Structures are given as structure tokens and as C-alpha cells.
Amino acid sequence: MRRPExxxxxALPLRGAVRLVPAHLRARLQEEWLAELPFRARLGQALxxxxxxxxxxAVIRVQSPxxxxxxxxxxxxxxxxxxxxxxxxxxxxxxxxxxxxxxxxDAALCEINTTPLIDVMLVLLVALIMSLPVLTHAVKLELPAxxxxxxxxxSVVEIDIDADGTIAWNGTAVAGLxxxxxxxxxxxxxDPGAQIHLHPDRRTRYDVVAQVLAAxxxxxxxxxxxxxxxxxx
Amino acid sequence: xxSGRRKIRVSLQTxxxxxxxxxxxxxxxxxxxxxxxxxxxxxxxxxxxxxxxAAGWFVSRWESIDPAAAGRPRRRLYRITPAGLAxxxxxxxxxxxxxxxxx
Numbered sequence: 362m363r364r365p366e367x368x369x370x371x372a373l374p375l376r377g378a379v380r381l382v383p384a385h386l387r388a389r390l391q392e393e394w395l396a397e398l399p400f401r402a403r404l405g406q407a408l409x410x411x412x413x414x415x416x417x418x419a420v421i422r423v424q425s426p427x428x429x430x431x432x433x434x435x436x437x438x439x440x441x442x443x444x445x446x447x448x449x450x451x452x453x454x455x456x457x458x459x460x461x462x463x464x465x466x467d468a469a470l471c472e473i474n475t476t477p478l479i480d481v482m483l484v485l486l487v488a489l490i491m492s493l494p495v496l497t498h499a500v501k502l503e504l505p506a507x508x509x510x511x512x513x514x515x516s517v518v519e520i521d522i523d524a525d526g527t528i529a530w531n532g533t534a535v536a537g538l539x540x541x542x543x544x545x546x547x548x549x550x551x552d553p554g555a556q557i558h559l560h561p562d563r564r565t566r567y568d569v570v571a572q573v574l575a576a577x578x579x580x581x582x583x584x585x586x587x588x589x590x591x592x593x594x
Numbered sequence: 595x596x597s598g599r600r601k602i603r604v605s606l607q608t609x610x611x612x613x614x615x616x617x618x619x620x621x622x623x624x625x626x627x628x629x630x631x632x633x634x635x636x637x638x639x640x641x642x643x644x645x646x647x648a649a650g651w652f653v654s655r656w657e658s659i660d661p662a663a664a665g666r667p668r669r670r671l672y673r674i675t676p677a678g679l680a681x682x683x684x685x686x687x688x689x690x691x692x693x694x695x696x697x
Binding site for chain 1: 624625626635636637638639640641644645648649657666667668669670
């Protein structure tokens with residue numbers, strides 16, 4: 362027995378194929394073919410069976426009128442009534458005259474109805490697509506195993522600048538820019554990724570703040586930012 | 595399906611299907627059984643089965659199982675009729691049939 366989804370995929374073309382056969386055979390052939398489908402163990406067998414049933418439906422559609430006609434009448438020639446001149450004019454005005462010039466029970470089929478054939482073809486296409494294995498495009502990478510060492514948290518230096526220009530290094534007042542330079546270089550040597558948080562007072566002159574920024578640039582510390590800027594808004 | 599004596603066009607595939615039934619004439623065969631024995635593809639097999647059934651050579655019925663208990667749907671089983679057996683024998687004699695392939 363096949364997987365249910367594959368079996369269901371192949372049941373679609375069978376249901377489409379039985380639309381080709383005469384109406385009184387549809388229910389029987391659909392049930393018969395769907396019952397035979399699980400006995401096709403392999404994928405190719407099921408697909409071949411489904412395709413074969415589509416072909417069988419087309420053959421049955423063409424041949425079944427000859428089987429079911431009364432004995433002796435199968436070979437009887439069809440007598441076509443000649444169309445009178447006035448009828449030709451009336452017929453020619455009907456839409457679709459060129460495609461179906463004759464109507465009625467005895468009318469001959471002048472063309473193949475391709476709609477069911479196209480239906481079956483589309484259903485077969487869908488079934489084929491559904492039955493294909495999923496293609497995976499993957500690149501094999503050998504990733505490093507083990508646990509990465511924890512990253513030490515960066516040290517944070519708080520620099521406060523008061524309104525009168527006094528600079529504080531982590532709360533401790535700094536004598537001047539020269540000492541601040543020394544502190545910054547020492548910090549850069551100890552931890553190049555240290556974060557410098559500047560807390561200037563809103564009344565501080567920009568000249569002092571600019572000198573502190575210049576000092577941080579000289580020490581090659583890159584993580585410098587203003588903290589607590591809400592008071593400037 | 596209709597019945598009655600009707601002239602049947604006998605092809606090589608038809609002979610193979612008939613041979614599958616003649617090996618065990620009283621046995622009922624499903625489509626897959628006939629396909630395994632005759633090695634006729636399903637696209638050819640089912641028109642032959644329906645044609646021979648319409649001609650009265652075969653009769654068919656649904657399998658007598660409970661689909662829920664069996665876990666699968668019921669199959670259609672075909673059996674050759676006495677009239678079909680007689681006509682098939684006549685056909686094989688006419689072909690001088692030797693084990694699967696006409697001589």
C-alpha cells in the first residue's frame with residue numbers, strides 16, 4: 362500500500378479520466394480504478410497505472426458506442442439528409458454553425474472535445490509535480506563545535522562635567538585636562554573597548570566639552586557617547 | 595453492459611487476457627490480477643475487459659468485502675462465462691495458440 366498523500370495524488374488523474382467515459386460507466390470505473398490503485402506498490406507502477414487509466418478512458422470513450430450498439434447495426438452506414446438551400450442560409454446565421462453544423466441525437470461529431478483532455482493533462486501535471494521529491498540545495502559547512510568563551514563586559518567610565526567646567530572621573534574630580542589625558546590613556550591601555558559616558562551639565566560651556574571629546578580622541582577610545590541627554594531637550 | 599454473441603476483434607493483447615482467464619477458468623480475477631498474469635498495460639487492459647464483458651464473454655461483480663474492515667475499497671472481479679470460454683477456446687484453436695504467443 363502506498364502513502365495516503367501519494368495515493369491521493371494519483372487519484373486525481375483517475376477522477377479526471379473517468380470524465381471521458383460514457384456516463385453510465387463513470388461511477389463503476391472510478392471506483393474500480395481507485396480500488397486497484399493501492400495494489401501498485403511502487404511509485405512508477407502507480408504513475409503508470411494512472412496514465413494507463415487515462416488512456417483507457419479515452420479508448421473506452423471512442424470504442425464503447427460500437428460495443429453497446431445492437432448487434433448488426435454497428436456497421437450500418439449513416440445516411441445524412443441533404444440540407445436544402447433555404448436551410449443552409451438559416452443555419453449559416455446561427456452562431457457556431459461552422460463548428461457544429463448539425464445538431465440532434467443523430468448528429469455526427471465534427472470535432473474532438475478537447476476540454477476533458479486538457480483537464481486530464483493538467484491533473485496529471487499536478488500529480489507529477491506533487492509526487493516529485495523535494496529538491497534541496499544545501500551547502501555542507503563544518504561549523505566549530507563546543508561552547509564559545511564568554512565575552513567579558515566592557516568597562517564603563519562615567520565622566521561628569523559641571524557647570525563651572527569641573528571634570529569628574531567616575532565621581533572623582535580631575536585636576537585638569539592633563540590628568541584626564543593620563544586617565545584616558547591608562548584606560549585605553551587596560552581596555553581598548555571601554556565605554557566613555559559623558560554627563561555634561563546643561564550650563565557647561567561647549568569649549569570644555571569639546572576639549573574632553575578631543576582628549577578621548579587622542580586616547581583612541583572609540584566608544585564615546587553622551588548619556589542622559591534628556592535634559593537638553 | 596450488453597450481452598449476446600458478437601464478433602470480437604481479437605488482438606494479441608486480447609489473447610493474453612483470455613489466456614489469463616483460461617489458466618483458471620472458474621476463478622474471479624481483478625484488474626491487477628489480470629495485469630500481472632497477462633502483462634497487458636492498464637491502458638489496454640480495461641478497454642478489453644469492458645469489450646469482452648459487453649460481448650458476454652465475461653461477467654463482473656463487486657468484491658464481497660467490508661471496505662472498513664479490510665482497510666481498502668472493494669475491487670471489481672471478472673470471471674469468464676461458459677459462452678466466453680467456448681468462444682475463447684475456439685479462438686485459440688484458430689490461432690494454433692502455443693503458450694502465450696500465437697504460432
